Amino acid sequence: xxxxxxxxxxxxxxxxxxxxxxxxxxxxxxxxxxxxxxxxxxxxxxxxxxxxxxxxxxxxxxxxxxxxxxxxxxxxxxxxxxxxxxxxxxxxxxxxxxxxxxxxxxxxxxxxxxxxxxxxxxxxxxxxxxxxxxxxxxxxxxxxxxxxxxxxxxxxxxxxxxxxxxxxxxxxxxxxxxxxxxxxxxxxxxxxxxxxxxxxxxxxxxxxxxxxxxxxxxxxxxxxxxxxxxxxxxxxxxxxxxxxxxxxxxxxxxxxxxxxxxxxxxxxxxxxxxxxxxxxxxxxxxxx
Amino acid sequence: xxxxxxxxxxxxxxxxxxxxxxxxxxxxxxxxxxxxxxxxxxxxxxxxxxxxxxxxxxxxxxxxxxxxxxxxxxxxxxxxxxxxxxxxxxxxxxxxxxxxxxxxxxxxxxxxxxxxxxxxxxxxxxxxxxxxxxxxxxxxxxxxxxxxxxxxxxxxxxxxxxxxxxxxxxxxxxxxxxxxxxxxxxxxxxxxxxxxxxxxxxxxxxxxxxxxxxxxxxxxxxxxxxxxxxxxxxxxxxxxxxxx
Numbered sequence: 407x408x409x410x411x412x413x414x415x416x417x418x419x420x421x422x423x424x425x426x427x428x429x430x431x432x433x434x435x436x437x438x439x440x441x442x443x444x445x446x447x448x449x450x451x452x453x454x455x456x457x458x459x460x461x462x463x464x465x466x467x468x469x470x471x472x473x474x475x476x477x478x479x480x481x482x483x484x485x486x487x488x489x490x491x492x493x494x495x496x497x498x499x500x501x502x503x504x505x506x507x508x509x510x511x512x513x514x515x516x517x518x519x520x521x522x523x524x525x526x527x528x529x530x531x532x533x534x535x536x537x538x539x540x541x542x543x544x545x546x547x548x549x550x551x552x553x554x555x556x557x558x559x560x561x562x563x564x565x566x567x568x569x570x571x572x573x574x575x576x577x578x579x580x581x582x583x584x585x586x587x588x589x590x591x592x593x594x595x596x597x598x599x600x601x602x603x604x605x606x607x608x609x610x611x612x613x614x615x616x617x618x619x620x621x622x623x624x625x626x627x628x629x630x631x632x633x634x635x636x637x638x639x640x641x642x643x644x645x646x647x648x649x650x651x652x653x654x655x656x657x658x659x660x661x662x663x664x665x666x667x668x669x670x671x672x673x674x675x676x677x678x679x680x681x682x683x684x685x686x687x688x689x690x691x692x693x694x
Numbered sequence: 695x696x697x698x699x700x701x702x703x704x705x706x707x708x709x710x711x712x713x714x715x716x717x718x719x720x721x722x723x724x725x726x727x728x729x730x731x732x733x734x735x736x737x738x739x740x741x742x743x744x745x746x747x748x749x750x751x752x753x754x755x756x757x758x759x760x761x762x763x764x765x766x767x768x769x770x771x772x773x774x775x776x777x778x779x780x781x782x783x784x785x786x787x788x789x790x791x792x793x794x795x796x797x798x799x800x801x802x803x804x805x806x807x808x809x810x811x812x813x814x815x816x817x818x819x820x821x822x823x824x825x826x827x828x829x830x831x832x833x834x835x836x837x838x839x840x841x842x843x844x845x846x847x848x849x850x851x852x853x854x855x856x857x858x859x860x861x862x863x864x865x866x867x868x869x870x871x872x873x874x875x876x877x878x879x880x881x882x883x884x885x886x887x888x889x890x891x892x893x894x895x896x897x898x899x900x901x902x903x904x905x906x907x908x909x910x911x912x913x914x915x916x917x918x919x920x921x922x923x924x925x926x927x928x929x930x931x932x933x934x935x936x937x938x
Contacts, residue, residue: 428743428754430890430897431828431872530892539873540832540892586704586711626865628716629829629836631745631752633709655747655829663707 407471408521408552414466414508417546418611419525422455424533424540428654434634435535436650438611438673439516440666442480445570446520449477449497457527457534459519459546463676465508466546468519470500474554475522481514481575481674495570497522514575514674515609523554537651574671578603578679581668581686585637586630587659595620599661599683604645606679611651614672616681618643622659629655635664635672647672695722695777703765708755710764716749718838720903723824724781726751727903732771746827746902748838748867785905785937788870790819790861790883791916799862799881803846815910817844818882823868823906828898833872833890837906840866852878859884861908883908886919887935891928899932907937 410417420443423436437443437460446458459466465483477497478485485492486507492498494517500506508517527534530541538544591599598620608615624641631654632638638646638658646658650673664672665686675681695717702713712733714726730751734744743754753764792815794801804810823839830836845866856862856877861870864879871877872888885908890898900906911919923931 425742429745429828430832431830431834432832434742583705583707585706628748630747630750631706631709631711633706633754636706653830654745660706665707
């Protein structure tokens, strides 16, 4: 059992997501950094995805009441097990009474804590991912306890290390394909879109808001489908990038769609970080 | 109704989009319902989700796909889908309270002119709408059927909080807010019954193509409905609101 001594800035449970319910207006949810989510499972040799803890900006303080193994992936945060500093991507044994403390983020934004046990959590529409009001709360609160299935057949972590490239946490380049309304932009606007450097103004699991240098003609369009990584542009020129808790439909022109890999890069950015857009050549499957 | 050339294909990453002109008549709406079902049957193993909007069907593929071969198969399915068909649709009538506390938005829109407001609401309660799809928020229904002369443009600055149950107009679309949320549509009243219940096994009783009418209730009646729902379930109550 894990006791949440301090929940941190914004800490939630995420799994593979609530796929198959968009037709009811329900977003998919799930880990914002899918690559880190997959890595956490791979480090325990797990094929099936389970519920893990997503931490944002400032991590939580957890007290373990039973033994297990854990690993950290994604953003690099200050991290200690008892007083001993912890490294990402390195599974470690935890004993009853051990305290895990995550502090401020040093590189990236979102860190994942995975244990080699199945957490007991209510699933709504097939997923334990937090998304209010589909689930009771949007984030973990201090003082609560997370239980896991006892006598669960668990894999002990192997000592084999995976080669891992952290550069995506600091990469400014965001690769994207054209969206359905890309051609509503003028040639000049298209040039600026790929030349300018943009700043993240605001971010949450719902999406990112970044400022642009140009305004667009307001277009009256019917709401269209949105998915994580869809970039819409508002008449005032604000770029809205849908996150995993983002709305399933939107009414602004969809000018770009981030690639899966670009979403991992984008969703590790925090307020004030810079990004620039690049074309992804779909035909040749490469980042130009 | 649609001609084959009305369907235009685009992509949004791994989502394949079929666009068509927005048409409001029952036959067209039901054709899209049938077409969506046929596409879903064909691609069920390859997609995460399939959604519709007023003018699109969206296939959320799990993996990268070849858009040319998908286009060819879709054209075939469009060809095969009969335009004359029987789809069982239901009719619903939903209660709406237009007590002063729920009509501030629309009253402001008519600059406090009570006569204009009453006329608008009277016309509204005579209309028959069609449920087309859920979007925006979990369980937010998009209804078509508002005549263009009754359309009200979205607010230029959205308000921070639109109340759960708000029946609202955005352009010529009508929706019902399933939760408190920021929103830019003009609220005309409040419907105390949620039409989707995420804790129920049959999540949505209302399906695309179904007809929806609204009827006026007083504040005491509104409170009664709220109380009945609190002691029973939303769906139990909704089941009694058919309009056949």
